[in-house]
Amino acid sequence: MLFSLVSQTERIYSMLKEERQKYILDQVHLHHRVLLNDLSDSLNVSIDTVRRDVKELDAEKKLKKVHGGATSFGFMTFTKDDGNIYLKSKKISIAEKTVSLLSDGQVILMSGGTTNMEVAKLIPKKLVLTVFTPSLHVAMALLDHENVEVIFLGGKLLHDAKFAVGGTVVNALSQLRVDLCILGTGYLDAKFGLTEFDWEVIQVKQAMIRAAKKTIILTVSDKLHSVQKYKTCDMSAVHTLVTELDPSDPLLDSFRPFELVLV
Amino acid sequence: MLFSLVSQTERIYSMLKEERQKYILDQVHLHHRVLLNDLSDSLNVSIDTVRRDVKELDAEKKLKKVHGGATSFGFMTFTKDDGNIYLKSKKISIAEKTVSLLSDGQVILMSGGTTNMEVAKLIPKKLVLTVFTPSLHVAMALLDHENVEVIFLGGKLLHDAKFAVGGTVVNALSQLRVDLCILGTGYLDAKFGLTEFDWEVIQVKQAMIRAAKKTIILTVSDKLHSVQKYKTCDMSAVHTLVTELDPSDPLLDSFRPFELVLV
DNA sequence: CATTTTTTTGCAAGTATTTTCTAATTTCTA
């Protein structure tokens, strides 16, 4: 069983080389890996062309070429991504919607990722919150807010994601019962649920979901309908889905059968 | 007899070789031991392929191949660092002396403060360490080092110092027994010992000292012979004192009666 | 514009890598 990871957006018009390479980079950063065949399909060019593009990008150290495809260097959620203004504005839009869901006195859990970073930055200065997080960056951003009590969920830190994982975190989470859990990254599909590519992160996220009364998923529409290696949870565990799209957007149709709030 | 541990995750799409190998490494690190058959099952590839992958990873020293499967193994590395001489600030001078006290494979505790930050930055890239810290900044700096395993001691974060304090930290520390504790800030006096002005920080530092076989104090000479409100420990609890001064400097005379190493 | 130059693209034949399979060992374990 083979599933294409590349989003279904069809490219009709012919693309310039530069455009194409940017698309390839976007896909790599978004999905952390791409197959040359998928790229060839969605770009409507021969596999040779894609191969040449990837080879060039590899030479420029913008991605890592591997047999059959390409992968990104680590999962640099905090550096590479910010070059993409398009994605960033989507994320800010998501963050704004998310912040509007928060209210004074709540105790919440926040995972890492760029989207959650935007949420952390956008939290109103006067909002009183208690936030637990295993993400160094999110913790750092939250400490700017006088009225937010920040509790770091300690544990072994992942070098690239700057995120705590492991038994300590999961254990600490097992003793918590919070109002809200905000999961910032991940891939969402109606059938397969929430999936990720990092196994250790999955463990933490599962523990986060268990520790919260409600779970909010934040995701840019590009990551909808795509599936990764490991499964975090079913759609049924999700209470609210926040995307940059209008809640009535047809792209969200496949999620409507579930009992969840679309924002 | 070993049980099959791998299975919960459904294979959804075709994997690139590199991805597969990362998966194998994940599993090995998680379960400490994996069976080739289990891997073959969960990866949906022939046992030959898994065997070849494991063989390659073994050649790269990323895991140890054993009959029927693979196991993870502890660290094995070597180090050689060089020293350059140029104009340096007091803190950098202290940091350099401190780094020279470290050796491969040690498990250490580091507090916060700017001096400790310099230590974190100066740690040689090849040095293999496990570092526990309650300081966001130190953790961040340490994460630049591939060979340093960073474990954050989570807890309530102080907004200004970006330092975790409280019962969680003290509790976690009470279950540790490490080689070395490096305390980066504080005021030192022969008669009154190590003193601080933040009560919550004191609690954490005391727990750190208790958790370590040896305690190293780093302090610039300006902070010698001064006393603060709260006491962390007596001079007798200190094993090594690092300042920017020459060990024979008269300013250090009052500390000589104690059984401690001056660096 | 028309023409030349340069770049880009797709094709094809040959090469290399990866994966699977079979069968003959070797190693483990009861």
Next chain:
DNA sequence: TAGAAATTAGAAAATACTTGCAAAAAAATG
């Protein structure tokens, strides 16, 4: 020590990569 399980090796099949080359597309030129 016999039988089961794991390993090795060799070959075939599938997939991916390289290279050279010619056609097509862009860009530059007069």
